[in-house]
Amino acid sequence: MSVDLNTLKTPAPTITALTQPFWDAAAQGRLKIQHCEDCGKAVFYPRPMCPHCWSKRLVWKEASGRGQLKSFSLVHKPGHPGWLPVAPYVVGLVELAEGPTMLSFILPGMRSPGVGDALLLAPTAIGGRVLPAFKPVETATEEKPK
Numbered sequence: 001m002s003v004d005l006n007t008l009k010t011p012a013p014t015i016t017a018l019t020q021p022f023w024d025a026a027a028q029g030r031l032k033i034q035h036c037e038d039c040g041k042a043v044f045y046p047r048p049m050c051p052h053c054w055s056k057r058l059v060w061k062e063a064s065g066r067g068q069l070k071s072f073s074l075v076h077k078p079g080h081p082g083w084l085p086v087a088p089y090v091v092g093l094v095e096l097a098e099g100p101t102m103l104s105f106i107l108p109g110m111r112s113p114g115v116g117d118a119l120l121l122a123p124t125a126i127g128g129r130v131l132p133a134f135k136p137v138e139t140a141t142e143e144k145p146k
């Protein structure tokens with residue numbers, strides 16, 4: 001991927017009062033997700049009510065930034081033309097260490113992505129804003145030149 005992701009003309013996220021804390025954290029290169037004060041479970045995407053116990057006592061907490069690739073797609077034909085300069089690129093379902101799954105841009109690693117890959121949060125400037133992308137955790141054996 002030789003194109004600077006920050007130069008892409010991609011659509012901006014739709015920010016609501018509910019999702020504002022997520023996007024504010026993202027802009028600072030951080031990942032915040034909701035946690036339920038009643039059942040203790042982590043919640044993502046942002047909601048007004050816990051999907052596990054229906055409590056409305058949700059608070060925002062910093063996520064570890066660790067996750068695992070649950071599934072992914074190599075996108076050749078983006079849903080928006082703004083992404084065309086970087087196609088093909090990888091979009092994946094990241095199972096966060098806290099439990100919830102989030103859809104995210106997966107930065108290229110040393111090898112092709114695979115289900116089960118360990119991932120780390122990699123805040124990335126895309127289309128003029130910092131978004132919570134993820135990158136593969138490279139193991140020592142994979143870092144050797146081939």
Ligand SMILES: [Zn+2]
Pocket residue numbers: 036037038039040041050051052053054055
């Ligand atoms: Zn709950």
